[in-house]
Amino acid sequence: xxxxxxxxxxxxxxxxxxxxxxxxxxxxxxxxxxxxxxxxxxxxxxxxxxxxxxxxxxxxxxxxxxxxxxxxxxxxxxxxxxxxxxxxxxxxxxxxxxxxxxxxxxxxxxxxx
Amino acid sequence: xxxxxxxxxxxxxxxxxxxxxxxxxxxxxxxxxxxxxxxxxxxxxxxxxxxxxxxxxxxxxxxxxxxxxxxxxxxxxxxxxxxxxxxxxxxxxxxxxxxxxxxxxxxxxxxxx
Numbered sequence: 001x002x003x004x005x006x007x008x009x010x011x012x013x014x015x016x017x018x019x020x021x022x023x024x025x026x027x028x029x030x031x032x033x034x035x036x037x038x039x040x041x042x043x044x045x046x047x048x049x050x051x052x053x054x055x056x057x058x059x060x061x062x063x064x065x066x067x068x069x070x071x072x073x074x075x076x077x078x079x080x081x082x083x084x085x086x087x088x089x090x091x092x093x094x095x096x097x098x099x100x101x102x103x104x105x106x107x108x109x110x111x112x113x
Numbered sequence: 114x115x116x117x118x119x120x121x122x123x124x125x126x127x128x129x130x131x132x133x134x135x136x137x138x139x140x141x142x143x144x145x146x147x148x149x150x151x152x153x154x155x156x157x158x159x160x161x162x163x164x165x166x167x168x169x170x171x172x173x174x175x176x177x178x179x180x181x182x183x184x185x186x187x188x189x190x191x192x193x194x195x196x197x198x199x200x201x202x203x204x205x206x207x208x209x210x211x212x213x214x215x216x217x218x219x220x221x222x223x224x225x226x
Contacts, residue, residue: 004156033213042117042203042216043157056211091156100145100164100207102214104156 004105006092012111013082020078021108025094032075033102034067036060037089049075082112115140115206119217126194127225134189134220136204145207146187147214148178152200160202163187174198199224 005024013019025032030051035043046065048056051072061067064082069075079086089109093102120135138144145164149157161172168180178189187204201221205214 006156031212035214040218042205042218043214045208045213045215048211048213050211056209056213058213093157095212100212101147101159101162102212104149104158106154106156109154 004092004094004103006090006105006108008108009106010109010111012113014113015084016081018078018080019082019110020076021090021110023075023077023092023105025073025075025092026096026103027073029094029096029103030072031095031097032069033093033095034075034077035091035093037091037107038087043091046077079110082110084112086110087112115142115144115208115215117204117206117215117217119204119220121220122218123221123223125223125225128196129193131192132190132194132198132222134202134204134222136187136189136217138185138187138204138206140185140206144180146178146180147205147207148172148176148187148189149203149205149216150174150200151203151219157203160189194222194224196224196226198222 007022032049034046037043049069064080089107091107092105095102116139118137147162148160163180171177204217208215
């Protein structure tokens with residue numbers, strides 16, 4: 001078990017471009033969360049998957065954001081038409097069915113120029 | 114709605130001194146509380162959690178926290194800090210029904226020699 005992994009670790013893009021991030025959770029974990037962390041703030045919840053079903057979305061998840069978890073394993077988070085305000089660390093976390101602890105990946109740091 | 118307030122944004126201490134990082138929460142339901150640590154450019158690592166039972170919770174790296182329901186607090190303590198404890202610490206409460214976490218803004222602990 002190698003923990004939660006995220007790819008890429010860093011992404012620099014120009015305003016208006018689309019970006020996609022990937023998260024691989026701990027293999028037996030069926031619950032997956034995405035969070036966004038801006039400078040000087042704690043992580044803020046974006047969306048939640050149980051298996052392949054997206055069960056909750058935060059108001060922070062504008063219509064330019066879309067997330068998928070097609071086979072209930074890895075997940076992707078896509079941002080379309082990026083804006084400078086999207087610059088942040090995007091964190092993925094997973095947890096098992098009968099536990100409360102969320103295990104976080106190293107994050108993807110996005111910079112929109 | 115649940116919320117978390119971390120009362121100190123920065124805490125400087127000398128090596129081998131004791132430290133307390135303060136956290137207050139607001140919740141109308143049973144609380145599950147967490148402390149996470151974040152080292153620069155990394156994800157979050159769980160230090161400890163309170164789900165039920167004993168109000169004094171021991172975690173990794175010599176940290177402990179005490180759940181105080183009457184004062185709605187969950188302060189983190191360590192009797193003697195090391196240089197390697199320099200990091201940002203986040204207090205969190207379990208949020209909605211899907212288990213997403215609500216984080217405070219974080220406390221930066223700086224341990225000086």
